[in-house]
Amino acid sequence: MLSAGSLVKPIRKVPLLGWLVADPLLARQIHNDTTHFSIVDDGASGHWWAQMLGDWVYNLFEGKAHVEFRAQTHDLFTPERSRALVDRAVGPMLHRLTADLSAGKTVDIGDFARAYTGRIMVDLVGMGPSRGATDPDTPYLELFDTVEQLANLGKGSWKTTTVSKRMARKGHALSNRISVGVPAAFDSADPATTIGRCREVGLSLDQTIGVTTLLVVAGTATLASTLARMVALLHDTGSQHALLADPSLIPDVVRESLRVTSSMPIVGRGVVEDVTIGGQHLEAGDRVKIMTWTINNEAGGFDLDLGYVADARQLWFGGGKHFCMGAQLTNFELTGVLEALIAPGRPWKVTKRRYRRNVMVPLYDRLDIELV
Ligand code: HEM
DSSP states (O other), rough: OOGGGGGSSSSEETTEEEEOOOHHHHHHHHOTTTTTTTTTSTTSHHHHHHHHTHHHHHHSSSSSHHHHHHHTTTTTTHHHHHHHHHHHHHHHHHHHHHHHHHHOOEHHHHHHHHHHHHHHHHHHTOSOOOOOOTTTHHHHHHHOOOOHHHHHHHTTTTHHHHHHHHHHHHHHHHHHHTTHHHHHTEEEEEEEHHHHHHHTOOOOOHHHHHHHHHHHHSSSSSHHHHHHHHHHHHHHHHHHHHHHHOOHHHHHHHHHHHHHHOOSOOEEEEEEEEEEETTEOOOTTEEEEEEEHHHTTTTTTOOSSSSOTTTTTTTGGGGGGGOOOTTHHHHHHHHHHHHHHTOOOOOOOEEEEEOOOOOOOOOOEEEEEEEE
């Protein structure tokens, strides 16, 4: 369906789905226009999240409150904080990845990606370390599963993002499980942590619960998806050899992986005022879907020689006022994995792979690799 998206270039109305946009300039125009398009109206993610997480999403995600919120939280993921978060939450895991591969062990990168993301998210929501679990990764995989279950409730929201009361209750129960550790951590969290920083910039406990939940739901499946697919793409395209020969290609690998996977493949908006774009007249109440994956993949498959694609320029992170808050962190998270992966200086082969079925964001359920 995403490949077929290019048939609608630049913009076309499709029955039941609404307006599909497969043009980078129009995509940017929509991202930058909060007068005519809204993230909290039917057809957009904010509208769906508000019903799952609470009405505070409506208040926080548009207009003045959103501008203030972004100003308050702009330094949550500076390069320094992002690097510190990665070192703190997954530093030992990265060392273990290098050691296990060097020792000839098989590593399941599908599992690794879920635990890796889970550990970073546990740090974000202030949960304590593993409590009595035999496998130290268990609590992190559990958090990942909870977030994935929540995201999976979004399957089938193509036509409308209005959900049933039953579905909203399920969503609330899951989001409460995600943020359960925030109240206990709030007063004493180190200012170097996300919760501590939220408190320092003046967010209340309720706002901090909201922000951390949102960070976790936005940054879990997306990151895990790109991470494992990046490892597979490097293998399948043979680009791992170029990377091993020249580690300065790491930023190119990260950029290409984000472009080709575009793990938030479609971004929705509701039309709140009539507007003409790309020669089409859109009316208030219409729904728009920006075909991010389709646009980003127009330039072709994963290719480290492709260089910077001006049209796609970070479109995988959205644009305008809602540009991804976790973009810097994502870069550090993926860079950390690449550094650990190439540290032994040898290529890897994929010995087993299985896709995760029936999920909202495409993921590897299992991706076994070992060094050759
Ligand atoms: C591969 C990784 C990621 C991708 C592809 C991605 C993609 C995106 C996209 C496309 C948007 C814009 C959505 C829209 O306009 O409707 C977005 C927003 C957002 N992202 Fe990410 N994201 C990633 C990782 C993360 C991480 C790790 C975090 C948090 C730690 C995060 C937090 C957020 C938040 C909070 C927003 C909403 C910002 C706002 O509306 O002001 N993302 N992301």
